[in-house]
Amino acid sequence: MTVELHFHGASRTVTGSCFQLRTDRARILVDCGMFQGPKTEKELNYRPFPFGPGSVDALLLTHAHIDHSGLVPKLVKAGFEGRIFATRATRDLCSVMLPDSGFIQEMEVEQLNRRNARRGRAEVEPIYTAADADQAMLQFTPVAYEAWTEVADGIRARYWNAGHLLGSASIEVEVAAGAKPLRILFSGDIGPDHKLLQFDPEAPAGWDYVVCESTYGDEERHDASPERRRRLLKEEVEGAERRGGALVIPSFAVERTQELLTDLVELMERGEVRRAPIFIDSPLATKASAIFESHASEIEDGPLLRRAMSAENVRFTESVEQSKGIDRLTGFHIVIAASGMCEAGRIRHHLKARLWRREATVLIVGYQAQGTLGRILQEGAKRVRIMGEEIEVRAQIRTLDVYSGHADGPQLRRWIEKRLPIRHGLFLVHGEEEALSGLKGRAAQLMPEEHVVVPALDDVFGLTRDGLRVPDRQGKRRILPTQTAQLDWHNDLSKLLLDIGETMDHAADDRARGVIIRRLRRALEETETETGNGPA
Template identity: 65%
Template sequence: MSVTIQFCGATRTVTGSCYLLKTSAGSFLVDCGLFQGPKTLKELNYRAFPFRAAAIDAVLLTHAHIDHSGLLPKLVREGFKGPILATRGSRDLCSYMLPDAGSIQESEVLALNRRNAARGRGEVEPIYTQADAVASLAGFRPVDYESWVEVIPGVRARFWNAGHLLGSASIEIECAGEGARGAPLRLLASGDIGPDAKLLQPDPEAPAGFDYVLCESTYGDRERPPITPEQRRVRLAEEVRAAAERRGALLIPAFAVERTQELIVDLIELMEQGEVPTAPVFLDSPLAIRATEVFRKHAADLDGGVDVDRLLNSAQLRFTETVDESKAIAKLNGFHIIIAASGMCDAGRIRHHLKRWLCRRNGTVLLVGFQAHGTLGRFLAEGASAVRIQGEEIKVAANIRQIDDYSGHADAGELTRWIAARRPIGRGLFLLHGEEAAISALQGRVAETLVPAAKLFAPLLDDIYDLSPAVPTVMDGAHRRRLAPEAVVQLDWHNEMSKLILDISAQLDAAADDRARGVIIRRLRRALDNSG
């Protein structure tokens, strides 16, 4: 049968994972994720899909993270009626994550509409509501690892543990060949690949020998030194002790699922062993609290060497579910730890804590995961002296620290070894879910040594490839592009405007007196007047 693939997200960027495969028998998606990062990218979430939702027959979900699952409620609302095939772990996590995402969108749109009304602008609608998200859960169909399941006629799939997250999978896809003697077309979608020796997950697994492999490349340009769980805790302990000496809050923006649970396990163990001062650890995320319950439920599927249930029930761990409970944390002085979503600081309760603590020298912000292009977390990681949060300018005086030991993604060396283990790769390796520098670096690592350079592909957003020929061919998709390629990879005008406002403020603050400030303002005014 003929097979085409359209790359509807996670191309030259790490979010919005969504790949549309079409055969003569029907069509299905691998993932249907939310775009995150610059506003230009996030606006794609509000726009029409590059396909008709009602025409999709099924969805294969690699895992529950919102950049892979977050547009499923929109897909269902717009007419999709097929099954969403996912592991039980992914299904259980999505049962909390998707309604939480809908609730966040409703509350953020409500706040935005209040601002728009004051500015004389029209109202906007949320991408989907909490009710839409709840309705989408009825379509989930649980699958077992390493067992074949029919997707559409002539297409079957098998899920393999990807070692990234509870329930995460690389998905093997087999499309029937032409005629009785035609060989099937075999593909593997990596999903997100976990690093070696991850705390709560086994090492990733998958078979070998494919026509095509779709591989993530988040850390394609980074190689972390080998680290054991003991070494990771030593590094975390150093950061915690330094934060405690400053006698302020330690803020840890963390992804609500798995990263949070790993951090809690290590923090509580360090406190029990006397390696760090005992202090309250506030889990200020309703989603993370519910996800923690899912981890308890699936404890048998996690690394057997960790007593997850005991550590997640520590007296030092404080759950703050309600808004009032979250606000009460602001009354605390002295050393305490706050873990709150989102991991890239672009949504959720972490922003309120950042507004309070970023301007204080005794505060510490510890970044523990990948910070995507254009996110608040990325600006902090790159040393911004001031940032804008919910329209307010915040000076950065707090200590910004970063450790990468809790990453859920394989690094460049681990990705290279994972690709090597999938050989032979007969027709093509597609590198996805990475920024341009990461994709380019990973291409350089594997070209010729593992895969011929002619068989390496880095598609652009909305590219369509015909996978049926011996050499895959890109079909003319320029007229279908939702964004120009450069708009995906560059900071957009929203980011540039925020930076300009901060730079103007800094120049005014640094000016010698009011006269000097007046000169700056008049020059800006002349520039604006001459721009037309």
């Protein structure tokens, strides 16, 4: 039997997770996530899938995060009619996260089309709508951990707790192939040690092939115990309070927000930091928090979370008017808002209102993909563009990485070691170049280096009981491997516009500004002459 594994996402980049397992009798997907980060990658969300959605028999979701589930409504809209297998908690989270994603797209496209109309440009459509997401939810089938489920002809699967997020799973897949099945494990995202709300990850040992995430494969965190985590958070809160302004925390609405809220309330109740207003300014976070509360018996420290959510100083804002009202507050207060990478949602409005204030603090607590506003701030940008407006960065930009939902390099190595033997191939995905290289070096200490593979986007591999092979027929690449997880021309253009504005501001007088403009115009005219793309 022919068995092929196609890498349609999260390959040499950290978003867009999507893997196709194809046999002579069936096709399944593991994850169908949205690309985030540089616009070159995000543009892939709008292109047709590199496979026929109607030919896919089933979709298996590792967890609800948008980079793993965000294109599910598009898949259904494009003709996928099969079942979507996920844990019950993943289904519940997707029921609020996917419609929220569709709603955000509708709102952003509406605003873009108003601008396009003024510029004489064509209208665009959202990838999918909230209604499309609601329709997709009808195809979800909940599964229990550690129970076999027949998902397609000749393929069965079993879900194991991945310790990353409420409902997250590593997925064990068995493909019938003669007397002995082919065994494949998809790690999903693996949680770290000492995660506040999740138990440690689990999965069996002994595989033919393993697909493993690599987000922090090159990093080593020291002592991420609950005590150290709260102590570091306390120091950040105290520093923000001394500066006298708002503490703004861009946070993923699902789980990161709930973890931060739990620790903040715990510190305040112990008297270790001053009690202050905490605003959870994300309708999605509010809905997700309710789901976490309903699943509190399934997670570690569920009682702590319940107590934090009902604390008197915690306010869940719903309306846009309430959100705008927060920015008019003075004095010390804490705002937690999505999105975690500052790419969409209410956090961008809060950053626009606060970044230029010296008394404000922005605390980054999660992974920031290359090209995102969060990464640009984290790397020390002095000016940024938000919603078409230049903002000078005067606020304190701080990073606290102990809330990561991902295992670090040594923890991933231990996870891989516990899965041994891995007989034929370990595929490293969901990481940028340095992380992939770091984890490959760690994995090569456990198995032959030639068995550790770093696939590029749209690579195809044949899986056999005798070893890995590259089929004669390869998928067509949508973008080159060198274009993933890189700053692209959109980032360069934004930086250029900021540099032009700063140079004009610092020019000695109008004459000097005129010289700058003439040189820029001359450079544009030379480019138009060279390319033949002059104005009509």
